[in-house]
Amino acid sequence: MPPFVPPSGYHRIRVVASFAELVATPLADGVNAVCWARELPGDFDAIARHFAPDQDRRTIDDDELQELATEPALQLAIETLLADQRHLRELGHRPQLDCLRDYPRDADAVLPTDVYSFHQDSATVPTETFLCSYTGAASEGLRNDEAIPQVELPPVRARLLTEFGGDDDADFAAWLREHHYDLHHAMRPGAQPFSFGLGNLWRLAVRYPGCPVPACIHRAPDTAPLRPPRLLLIS
Numbered sequence: 001m002p003p004f005v006p007p008s009g010y011h012r013i014r015v016v017a018s019f020a021e022l023v024a025t026p027l028a029d030g031v032n033a034v035c036w037a038r039e040l041p042g043d044f045d046a047i048a049r050h051f052a053p054d055q056d057r058r059t060i061d062d063d064e065l066q067e068l069a070t071e072p073a074l075q076l077a078i079e080t081l082l083a084d085q086r087h088l089r090e091l092g093h094r095p096q097l098d099c100l101r102d103y104p105r106d107a108d109a110v111l112p113t114d115v116y117s118f119h120q121d122s123a124t125v126p127t128e129t130f131l132c133s134y135t136g137a138a139s140e141g142l143r144n145d146e147a148i149p150q151v152e153l154p155p156v157r158a159r160l161l162t163e164f165g166g167d168d169d170a171d172f173a174a175w176l177r178e179h180h181y182d183l184h185h186a187m188r189p190g191a192q193p194f195s196f197g198l199g200n201l202w203r204l205a206v207r208y209p210g211c212p213v214p215a216c217i218h219r220a221p222d223t224a225p226l227r228p229p230r231l232l233l234i235s
């Protein structure tokens, strides 16, 4: 897999070469994503196959990885999986390693707010999201200048207003926030989503009160109907 190259002319992504740089690069001055671009040695696919759930997802803990490390072919990959989580824990984060085939979907919602929809993560306090896809399909990003909030699309807003059952006022705006509708985005005409790539560890800006940059817009890749197991670190 070639090293990650940001979309041409897009200024919000910084590509770095170490974990130290990943966490030292400010999510400020317009930058809302930092990518530690890596080509990882090791058989991550074998690990994904080993832990693959029949459906949905499961979390893998360190002990389960350690047990598997008796197989030499897997050791390199397992060392990386453990080291990535250790680095994040040392900074006070709570990383989770998942093996998954699918996430819950909001098929019947007025506006789907599942992770297959382009969205910004949000929090009430300053924080950030870390993300790494090791196998399967990688998470996808959407340039902020190629995105439009779903709630600004007249047909979507009209549907939501009907669901809300009131006027387009401050209460409606609060209701949109409460249901996370305001975080979801559509692609502008001509938009070209990009792949985060396999093996790259990303640090993404999250929407919180006072965040100095617009949060990074991303989604889970929809791999239906085949759904090969994805090995994913998220924090």
Ligand SMILES: [Fe+2]
Pocket: 115, 119, 120, 121, 218
């Ligand atoms: Fe997210």
